[in-house]
Structure formats: structure tokens, C-alpha cells
Amino acid sequence: MIDLDSFSAEATGFLESNLKRCGETDAAWGSGPDGIELHGLEQRSDAEVAAEVAAARRWQAQCFDGGFAWITGPAEYGGRDLPIPYERRWRELEQGFAAPDRTALNIGLGMLVPAVFAHASEALKAEVLPGLNRGDLVGCQLFSEPGAGSDLANIATTAVRDGDGWMLRGHKVWTSKAQFGDLGLCIARTRRGDAPQSGLTVFLVDMHAPGVDIRPLRQMNGRASFNEVFLDDVRVPDARRVGAVDDGWSVVRTTLTSERAAVGSGSTTPGPRLLAGILRLARHTGASTDPLVRQQLADLYTRVWLVDITAQRVQAASRAGRAAGPEGSIGKLAHAGNLQRMSATVTAILGPRLGADTGEWGTYSWADLVLGVPGVRVAGGTDEIQRNVIAERVLGLPREPKGTA
Ligand SMILES: Cc1cc2nc3c(=O)[nH]c(=O)nc-3n(C[C@H](O)[C@H](O)[C@H](O)COP(=O)(O)OP(=O)(O)OC[C@H]3O[C@@H](n4cnc5c(N)ncnc54)[C@H](O)[C@@H]3O)c2cc1C
Structure with a gap:
């Protein structure tokens, strides 16, 4: 295994050859972009958002190809198999450079990757984890519904068996990043159980599939960073199921x-x-x-x-x-x-x-x-x-x- 000092030297070299260092000028009044970044909730025009998403994806792909996108992840899914201190060192070093903002990828990296890694079949992990970690696939989370937020087990979206797949029907709301999402982690009811948390199953929905209708919701700052998503008989192959049937609550x-x-x-x-x-x-x-x-x-x-x-x-x-x-x-x-x-x-x-x-x-x-x-x-x-x-x-x-x- 590479030692931490050699890793730092490699990471610094990679950052220096791809990014500018954060200089004194960034801290000067009146320099740099006039805006704040707040989990993607800030005001931006559609064109600015599209440019930010593209820059985030490009930088994530560069990091992945250079071996810095999933430092603690297993090599078979594109990770580097290194311990946590290496990830921490990378973050510290990256903060010294003007890296593109990667808020657009947060849900895919921070939520879909851990859920898929912990619960999906080996085949599904191999299919989607490299793409999510490389930024080729942008993830979103299809959990909340008009009648189910804090009380998430109350969801009404259903998934019904359809040959070797499932037919999903329902109405999701507050779905951040759905407007440029490729994969949606979706919770649906597959069985009516005794307890509300039982009989739920989680799927990875192709956000470009027929029957997926994404409608923006405008916030009080004028920006529409999240959406309503209507699932109108959306077919999802069983191979895209995450975790066991009816055991979605653990996911x-x-x-x-x-x-x-x-x-x-x-x-x-x-x-x-x-x-x-x-x-x-x-x-x-x-x-x-x-x-x-x-x-x-x-x-x-x-x-x-x-x-x-x-x-x-x-x-x-x-x-x-x-x-x-x-x-x-x-x-x-x-x-x-x-x-x-x-x-x-x-x-x-x-x-x-x-x-x-x-x-x-x-x-x-x-x-x-x-x-x-x-x-x-x-x-x-x-x-x-x-x-x-x-x-x-x-x-x-x-x-x-x-x-x-
Ligand atoms: C900016 C933003 C982004 C979001 N992005 C996503 C997304 O990408 N995907 C997604 O699925 N969802 C998303 N959500 C939805 C979010 O998860 C829900 O809004 C949240 O879980 C609350 O649910 P609710 O809005 O239905 O409110 P409710 O659950 O109806 O809550 C209303 C009020 O009652 C209180 N309350 C409810 N239950 C209890 C309790 N047991 N004890 C004490 N107080 C309680 C709550 O704290 C709240 O003040 C997003 C929301 C926001 C604001």
C-alpha cells in the first residue's frame, strides 16, 4: 500500500496539473463570483446551473480517472482501497485549490453510493457504482411524497410485479437534482404489511425512462432546485432492485x-x-x-x-x-x-x-x-x-x- 506521504505528493501533483491554487486574490473584496453556495439552493439561471453541473461532472471524471474519486472504495468498483486518513488528506489538499463545486453530485455520491454498496446485488454494484463515482451518472432520491415526509413509511407509490420487472406508479415530491438526474433511488410499496415499514422495496429508476414526468417546483428565492416527479407505469427491471423484496426499510x-x-x-x-x-x-x-x-x-x-x-x-x-x-x-x-x-x-x-x-x-x-x-x-x-x-x-x-x- 502506498504510504500517506507518497500519496500526498501524488495528489498534490495531480491537483497542480489540473487546477489553480486558491490565491490571495480569492480572499480580496470584489474578486471572484458574487454569489453564495448553499447545497444548490442558491439563485442561479438555468444556463449557470447547466454549466456548473457539466463542470462538476468533468472534475469528478478527472478525479476518478486519476484515482482520487473514491479513495476508500473497493478497486473492483473503481475505488482505491485506501484507509480513511487518505480520504481526509485528499480533502485537505483539494481545499487549497479552486476545484469546481460538486453539489450537483452530492446525492449520487453521498446517498446512492452507500445504499447501493450496502444492499444491491454484485451485478448492480458493478453496473452503477463506477458511473456514479465518476459523475457519469447523476443520482437523485425519490423518497418524499405529498403524504409522506418525516413519516416516510406512509408512502403511496406502488410497485407491482410485471414479468421479470416491476411497474411503478406514484407521485414523488421535493426531488432535488431530478432535472438533471440519471438514476433515482425510489421507495415503493410492494406489499401491505402489518407495520408500515414492512412491505416496502427500493429500486433504481432510470430517470429518462418512459412514464417519468419531472416538473420543477419554485422556491421563495425564485430558483427551482427541486421537483415533483410523477411515475406513470414506469417499468423497472428486477435487476435494478436494491435490497430484498419487501425489505426496503433497511435500504x-x-x-x-x-x-x-x-x-x-x-x-x-x-x-x-x-x-x-x-x-x-x-x-x-x-x-x-x-x-x-x-x-x-x-x-x-x-x-x-x-x-x-x-x-x-x-x-x-x-x-x-x-x-x-x-x-x-x-x-x-x-x-x-x-x-x-x-x-x-x-x-x-x-x-x-x-x-x-x-x-x-x-x-x-x-x-x-x-x-x-x-x-x-x-x-x-x-x-x-x-x-x-x-x-x-x-x-x-x-x-x-x-x-x-
Ligand atoms: C431543500 C429540500 C430538498 C429536499 N430534497 C429531497 C429529495 O431530494 N428527495 C426527497 O425524497 N425528499 C426531499 N426533500 C423532502 C424532505 O425530506 C421532507 O420535506 C422532510 O422529510 C419533511 O417532510 P414534510 O415536508 O412532509 O414535512 P412533515 O413531515 O409534514 O413535517 C411538518 C412539520 O412537523 C414536524 N414533525 C413531523 N413529525 C414529527 C415528529 N414525529 N415529532 C416532532 N415533529 C414532527 C416536522 O419537524 C415539521 O416541522 C427535500 C426538502 C427540502 C426542503
Whole structure:
């Protein structure tokens, strides 16, 4: 096995030959793009989004071909078979370079890969894992429905046997990335069971298949980053089933735990980047001399790095095929809380400049943070649901009483 220092030298060489280093100019006021990145919830035109997705896919493919896309993954699926510290070292090194934003690939990499890796047949793993890890396939998650969000077992989408495949029919909602998705991890009811969690099965749906109808949903910032997806007798081969028939709930649990870890993790959270932007804003406006703002900034700095360091460990473990535990909920809850605090801090610094675009660089763009944070607190399980998980599984408090219906 390559030692960590040789790996670092190889990774640095690869990064230097493909990307520019983050220079001093990036930290200067008025330089670089005027916008914030918030889990893909920020305002962008369709053309900008398409360009970002293309850049993300290109960079992911370069990383994959260079041996840096799935460092902890098994070699037979395109991984590098190296231990977690190598993944962490790669992330640290990559942060020093101007790498394209890979938010568009987060669901595929952070949720579909762990679910497929843990539950799918060998043939399905070989078919889709290299493509997902290389960015050739963009993943989305077809879980939520109009009547099933926190209470996911309440889904109404059905899958009925049809020869050597299944016929899926239903209505999914809030599906992020579906507009450029290739594969959707879909939960459907295959049997009515005694408990709502039984009789569910998970499939990988080809998002370009006949019967898949994707309709954008517009958010309060004007952007449509998620969609409704109608499945109108969509045929899915049995070979695209993930996990056993009627045992989809275990796949759901793997996916949701990985999702929480991914949302709160250092590799995907915009926390450190946003914090750097807020520090630059505070210096530019002079707010950094205000003792109250300084106190908020110091508090934020501590919290952001705490989440980042803790969650890097969780996500590396998840990408190495080990089930992430309830600590994913802690990371997600803490990350959402940090974003809420950042929102309050930029509001204190900018005041009315957040509400009206004066054209001044680096000011109005922070409205995206204020308008996007509520979505982050809901996506991937709401704050209340994360608190329930922590209360029951970490603190060992009595389980929430369930209704009798
Ligand atoms: C930005 C964004 C992106 C998303 N992307 C996706 C996606 O790609 N794929 C996908 O499948 N879904 C996605 N979702 C949907 C998301 O998973 C659901 O919105 C979320 O699980 C909450 O479900 P709900 O909206 O139905 O709210 P509900 O479950 O109806 O909850 C309403 C309120 O009741 C509270 N509540 C519910 N149950 C309890 C309880 N037991 N104890 C205490 N309080 C409770 C909730 O905390 C919330 O405040 C996304 C959502 C957002 C905002």
C-alpha cells in the first residue's frame, strides 16, 4: 500500500496539473463570483446551473480517472482501497485549490453510493457504482411524497410485479437534482404489511425512462432546485432492485443516515466557505470591529470547525461501507443551526442591503443564505426529527409514542 506521504505528493501533483491554487486574490473584496453556495439552493439561471453541473461532472471524471474519486472504495468498483486518513488528506489538499463545486453530485455520491454498496446485488454494484463515482451518472432520491415526509413509511407509490420487472406508479415530491438526474433511488410499496415499514422495496429508476414526468417546483428565492416527479407505469427491471423484496426499510435507513452524514459533513457542507465569506464581509463593512459581531464570529468559527471535523469522520466511514450511526443526525442538526446563526450574523452586518439589491458586490447575494436556511433545516429530516433520533438512539430516552392508526 502506498504510504500517506507518497500519496500526498501524488495528489498534490495531480491537483497542480489540473487546477489553480486558491490565491490571495480569492480572499480580496470584489474578486471572484458574487454569489453564495448553499447545497444548490442558491439563485442561479438555468444556463449557470447547466454549466456548473457539466463542470462538476468533468472534475469528478478527472478525479476518478486519476484515482482520487473514491479513495476508500473497493478497486473492483473503481475505488482505491485506501484507509480513511487518505480520504481526509485528499480533502485537505483539494481545499487549497479552486476545484469546481460538486453539489450537483452530492446525492449520487453521498446517498446512492452507500445504499447501493450496502444492499444491491454484485451485478448492480458493478453496473452503477463506477458511473456514479465518476459523475457519469447523476443520482437523485425519490423518497418524499405529498403524504409522506418525516413519516416516510406512509408512502403511496406502488410497485407491482410485471414479468421479470416491476411497474411503478406514484407521485414523488421535493426531488432535488431530478432535472438533471440519471438514476433515482425510489421507495415503493410492494406489499401491505402489518407495520408500515414492512412491505416496502427500493429500486433504481432510470430517470429518462418512459412514464417519468419531472416538473420543477419554485422556491421563495425564485430558483427551482427541486421537483415533483410523477411515475406513470414506469417499468423497472428486477435487476435494478436494491435490497430484498419487501425489505426496503433497511435500504431507507442506510440512505437517510448517509444523507444526514453527507449534509453535515466537511466534504459537502458549505460551512467553512460561507464563514470565510462572512469574515471578508465583516472586514469590508467594518463590522469586524464591533465587539458583538466579533463575539458572533468567534462563536461561529468554533461551531463550524467542530461540525466539519466531526462529520468528516462520519462521512469517510460511510463511504468506506460502514454504516453511519446517529452521529449523522448530530452533524446535520449542528450544521443547520450554524447556518441559522450565519443568517443572523449577515443580517446584523448588512441590514437593509439584504432586502434590496443596490448592485454593490458581495452584499445582496447573502439574501440567498437567509432564504435558503429554512430549506436546509427541513431537507434530509427536519430539526425536530433529528432531535427525536438523538433523544432515542444516543441519549436512550423513551421512544416517541406512536399513534394507533
Ligand atoms: C431543500 C429540500 C430538498 C429536499 N430534497 C429531497 C429529495 O431530494 N428527495 C426527497 O425524497 N425528499 C426531499 N426533500 C423532502 C424532505 O425530506 C421532507 O420535506 C422532510 O422529510 C419533511 O417532510 P414534510 O415536508 O412532509 O414535512 P412533515 O413531515 O409534514 O413535517 C411538518 C412539520 O412537523 C414536524 N414533525 C413531523 N413529525 C414529527 C415528529 N414525529 N415529532 C416532532 N415533529 C414532527 C416536522 O419537524 C415539521 O416541522 C427535500 C426538502 C427540502 C426542503
